[in-house]
Amino acid sequence: xxxxxxxxxxxxxxxxxxxxxxxxxxxxxxxxxxxxxxxxxxxxxxxxxxxxxxxxxxxxxxxxxxxxxxxxxxxxxxxxxxxxxxxxxxxxxxxxxxxxxxxxxxxxxxxxxxxxxxxxxxxxxxxxxxxxxx
Amino acid sequence: xxxxxxxxxxxxxxxxxxxxxxxxxxxxxxxxxxxxxxxxxxxxxxxxxxxxxxxxxxxxxxxxxxxxxxxxxxxxxxxxxxxxxxxxxxxxxxxxxxxxxxxxxxxxxxxxxxxxxxxxxxxxxxxxxxxxxxxxxxxxxxxxxxxxxxxxxxxxxxxxxxxxxxxxxxxxxxxxxxxxxxxxxxxxxxxxxxxxxxxxxxxxxxxxxxxxxxxxxxxxxxxxxxxxxxxxxxxxxxxxxxxxxxxxxxxxxxxxxxxxxxxxxxxxxxxxxxxxxxxxxxxxxxxxxxxxxxxxxxxxxxxxxxxxxxxxxxxxxxxxxxxxxxxxxxxxxxxxxxxxxxxxxxxxxxxxxxxxxxxxxxxxxxxxxxxxxxxxxxxxxxxxxxxxxxxxxxxxxxxxxxxxxxxxxxxxxxxxxxxxxxxxxxxx
Numbered sequence: 385x386x387x388x389x390x391x392x393x394x395x396x397x398x399x400x401x402x403x404x405x406x407x408x409x410x411x412x413x414x415x416x417x418x419x420x421x422x423x424x425x426x427x428x429x430x431x432x433x434x435x436x437x438x439x440x441x442x443x444x445x446x447x448x449x450x451x452x453x454x455x456x457x458x459x460x461x462x463x464x465x466x467x468x469x470x471x472x473x474x475x476x477x478x479x480x481x482x483x484x485x486x487x488x489x490x491x492x493x494x495x496x497x498x499x500x501x502x503x504x505x506x507x508x509x510x511x512x513x514x515x516x517x518x
Numbered sequence: 519x520x521x522x523x524x525x526x527x528x529x530x531x532x533x534x535x536x537x538x539x540x541x542x543x544x545x546x547x548x549x550x551x552x553x554x555x556x557x558x559x560x561x562x563x564x565x566x567x568x569x570x571x572x573x574x575x576x577x578x579x580x581x582x583x584x585x586x587x588x589x590x591x592x593x594x595x596x597x598x599x600x601x602x603x604x605x606x607x608x609x610x611x612x613x614x615x616x617x618x619x620x621x622x623x624x625x626x627x628x629x630x631x632x633x634x635x636x637x638x639x640x641x642x643x644x645x646x647x648x649x650x651x652x653x654x655x656x657x658x659x660x661x662x663x664x665x666x667x668x669x670x671x672x673x674x675x676x677x678x679x680x681x682x683x684x685x686x687x688x689x690x691x692x693x694x695x696x697x698x699x700x701x702x703x704x705x706x707x708x709x710x711x712x713x714x715x716x717x718x719x720x721x722x723x724x725x726x727x728x729x730x731x732x733x734x735x736x737x738x739x740x741x742x743x744x745x746x747x748x749x750x751x752x753x754x755x756x757x758x759x760x761x762x763x764x765x766x767x768x769x770x771x772x773x774x775x776x777x778x779x780x781x782x783x784x785x786x787x788x789x790x791x792x793x794x795x796x797x798x799x800x801x802x803x804x805x806x807x808x809x810x811x812x813x814x815x816x817x818x819x820x821x822x823x824x825x826x827x828x829x830x831x832x833x834x835x836x837x838x839x840x841x842x843x844x845x846x847x848x849x850x851x852x853x854x855x856x857x858x859x860x861x862x863x864x865x866x867x868x869x870x871x872x873x874x875x876x877x878x879x880x881x882x883x884x885x886x887x888x889x890x891x892x893x894x895x896x897x898x899x900x901x902x903x904x905x906x907x908x909x910x911x912x913x914x915x916x917x918x919x920x921x922x923x924x925x926x927x928x929x930x931x932x933x934x935x936x937x938x939x940x941x942x943x944x945x946x
Binding site: 421422423424425427428467469470471472473474475477478479498499500504507508510 | 526527529530531533534629732733736739740741742743744747748770775776789793797
């Protein structure tokens with residue numbers, strides 16, 4: 385099963401555009417990333433620019449409305465993610481505990497939905513298989 | 519922490535740490551059987567203590583420290599020291615003195631130790647099924663119960679298989695080392711064979727009611743990815759990883775809503791896992807950069823990559839696939855490769871070209887009970903309009919397969935060809 389380890393860095397909601405991570409942190413992260421790779425669990429990872437450089441598209445009243453970042457109401461924002469393939473949620477938690485995060489950061493662990501998690505009805509809605517289309 | 523929480527956390531630590539633990543211990547005691555027993559003792563201690571004391575900050579070091587203490591206790595308690603044990607005791611104590619900072623030493627050597635452990639678990643002195651069980655147990659961190667469930671075998675059978683495998687390694691005095699250059703290629707292919715056997719048992723289950731068991735595919739992929747980091751200079755390791763990543767990318771498309779198999783050309787390619795395809799193509803590129811001509815796994819990966827890159831069966835570069843199969847037939851001549859080559863030729867040059875290759879296999883003794891030969895011949899015959907012969911071949915194939923889902927599919931094709939509707943097949 386796959387899990388996203390979603391990083392919520394402390395203070396990232398108000399970080400200036402172009403804020404980049406500290407090289408010392410990057411060095412520690414690289415080592416950690418290598419340990420995930422060595423263990424055969426890492427599928428993908430990315431870091432995200434701060435929300436001040438992003439935008440939100442809100443859907444209210446049936447019409448999309450765009451706001452540029454930063455977003456005053458947001459306290460916790462994403463800073464990046466790892467996608468890992470492990471045997472259990474407990475294993476994902478164990479890997480997250482080993483991440484070299486700065487004080488105050490949060491890692492949220494969420495399981496990735498797979499086709500097999502869906503009911504046949506949802507699978508059907510997800511798209512016709514050729515078999516179904518015959 | 520509640521007890522069930524603690525137990526699942528300990529399971530998780532075990533999954534992450536056990537291979538490194540066993541590998542490190544095996545280097546000290548020079549016996550994977552004893553190393554595993556010591557690691558198990560440490561696990562039992564963790565199960566006793568952690569639910570109340572909490573999980574230590576560095577659980578790997580805790581387990582290793584505990585296992586080493588057990589080893590020394592064992593030596594001291596044993597009044598009937600034979601020569602081997604005496605040597606073992608000396609070795610352990612020297613190790614303790616020489617390595618004050620265990621954790622640092624582990625970090626440095628652990629890669630080598632893991633590689634030694636993989637080569638030992640996959641040693642050719644063991645039968646393939648013993649290698650598979652031992653590898654899943656020692657490297658994959660699976661329990662005997664999990665292995666038994668995965669292979670639909672009784673727990674005592676797997677237990678005995680592992681006990682015997684460890685005894686065989688001891689009796690054959692298999693050294694705990696990475697093989698030297700002269701035998702390295704042969705030993706590596708034994709390792710890759712084990713990993714791919716595990717993958718295939720998950721990808722096309724040879725027995726049981728389910729067509730696939732994705733957890734086994736994931737176990738094999740994890741082993742392959744670990745191996746790719748341990749032996750990055752070996753092109754075939756990357757070739758195998760590429761092959762498994764690309765094949766696994768099709769898993770979500772290979773099963774219909776009621777569990778029935780969907781063959782390659784009928785799959786909804788939108789369901790193929792793009793992330794795994796990308797990883798597979800990257801691994802294939804690494805294999806290609808490391809050396810030509812491509813080996814058997816890289817060639818198969820290159821064939822799988824042709825499918826992965828194509829948006830449909832018609833768009834597939836079948837001519838390139840026939841060339842890759844020609845190369846594979848040179849590197850790894852086998853009736854099964856020939857059969858796949860027949861399928862590729864049929865797709866590139868028409869069913870008659872495929873049938874010509876397949877017909878040459880009918881007398882092949884090793885394919886006598888292989889259901890895919892009649893399945894493939896049935897398909898060519900159906901396309902050539904020889905419906906009665908096609909029906910007989912599909913029925914023969916249905917009688918030969920041990921997989922219930924596949925049997926249903928083949929009987930369906932037999933019925934369809936008899937009434938003159940539909941035809942499809944599964945080129946690998």
